[in-house]
Amino acid sequence: MKPLRVLLADDQTLVREAFAMLVGSAPDMRVVGQAATGREAVALARGERPDLVVMDIRMPDLDGIEATRLIAADDELAGVHVLVLTTYDTDENIVEALRAGAAGFLVKDTRPADLLDAIRTVAAGEALLSPGPTARLIAHFLRGPAGPPTAGGPECLSERECEVLALVARGLTNTGIAEELGLSPLTAKTHVSRIMGKLGARDRAQLVIVAYESGLVTPGPGAPS
Numbered sequence: 005m006k007p008l009r010v011l012l013a014d015d016q017t018l019v020r021e022a023f024a025m026l027v028g029s030a031p032d033m034r035v036v037g038q039a040a041t042g043r044e045a046v047a048l049a050r051g052e053r054p055d056l057v058v059m060d061i062r063m064p065d066l067d068g069i070e071a072t073r074l075i076a077a078d079d080e081l082a083g084v085h086v087l088v089l090t091t092y093d094t095d096e097n098i099v100e101a102l103r104a105g106a107a108g109f110l111v112k113d114t115r116p117a118d119l120l121d122a123i124r125t126v127a128a129g130e131a132l133l134s135p136g137p138t139a140r141l142i143a144h145f146l147r148g149p150a151g152p153p154t155a156g157g158p159e160c161l162s163e164r165e166c167e168v169l170a171l172v173a174r175g176l177t178n179t180g181i182a183e184e185l186g187l188s189p190l191t192a193k194t195h196v197s198r199i200m201g202k203l204g205a206r207d208r209a210q211l212v213i214v215a216y217e218s219g220l221v222t223p224g225p226g227a228p229s
Contacts, residue, residue: 005032007031007032007033007034008032008033008034008055008056008123008124008127009034009036009052009053009054009055009056010027010033010034010035010036010054010055010056010057010058010123011035011036011037011038011039011045011048011049011052011054011056011057011058012024012027012035012037012038012039012057012058013038013039013040013041013042013044013045013048013057013058013059013060013063013068013071014039014040014058014060014063014089015040015041015060015062015063015064016060017040019060019112020038020040023058023119024038026116026119026120027058027119027120027123030120032124033120033123036048036052036054037051037052037054040063040064041063041064041065041066042063042065042066042067042068042070042071043065043066043071044065045057045059045063045066045068045071045075046066046071046074046075049075049081049084050078050080050081053081053083053084054084055083055084055085055127056084056085056086056087056123056126056127057072057075057084057085057086057087058087058089058110058119058123059071059072059086059087059088059089059101059106060088060089060112061088061089061090061097061098061101068088068089068101069088069097069100069101069104070104072086072088072101072104072105072106073104073105075105076104076105076106076206077105085107085126085127085129085207086101086105086106086107086126087106087107087108087109087110087122087123087126088101088106088108088109088110089109089110089111089112090109090110090111090112091111091112099213102209102210102212102213103210103213105206105207105210106209107126107129107130107207107208107209108122108125108126108209110122129207129208130177130208158203158214158215158218158220160202160203161199161202161203164185164195165195165198165199165202166220167185168181168185168192168195168196168199169199169211169214169215169220170215170220170221171184171185172196172199172208172211172212172215173211173212173215173216173220173221174221178192178193178196179192181195181196196208196211199211
């Protein structure tokens with residue numbers, strides 16, 4: 005099995021080097037580049053085609069949100085996932101990062117083992133968006149008119165697909181959705197894929213945004229409305 009190819013983008017050298025040492029210590033990962041600015045991150049993403057970019061939000065020259073947007077908009081980088089770093093509830097820019105195409109976010113002072121797990125989760129195509137405080141944070145800041153580009157809203161979905169979308173927004177994995185609705189994991193995965201296709205969403209993170217912006221899921225514990 006090929007190791008996950010990880011690109012690190014952070015303007016703080018000590019933070020970047022610490023992450024590099026941590027990622028390099030994992031047998032299933034390899035650091036393929038380090039960037040100190042958003043422009044460097046985009047250039048390295050295009051040159052190295054990593055599986056995942058760990059992207060700081062606040063960087064000089066070009067911030068992490070714009071860098072994420074450029075990566076997400078590049079068809080040749082469709083397989084590159086972005087995991088953004090945030091100061092959690094003090095950084096409302098995280099919502100714009102998700103709208104820009106990030107697959108999830110991570111608290112900057114997270115535990116080392118959690119960072120490695122997060123990289124594996126996002127690289128596997130799962131959104132790193134848990135219920136509870138994370139969901140409330142997203143819902144709180146989803147007040148602007150702009151959202152992720154979609155082909156339609158939840159009104160184009162079937163009743164079952166709306167149920168699945170609500171569970172995705174609550175942070176459930178395909179296995180969790182299957183258990184909740186009495187489906188097989190494969191059927192749950194198929195539903196999620198069809199929903200992404202109908203809504204024109206890049207990944208599960210954007211499905212969460214759609215669910216909150218449409219009112220399908222309301223702020224709080226993430227229960228469907």
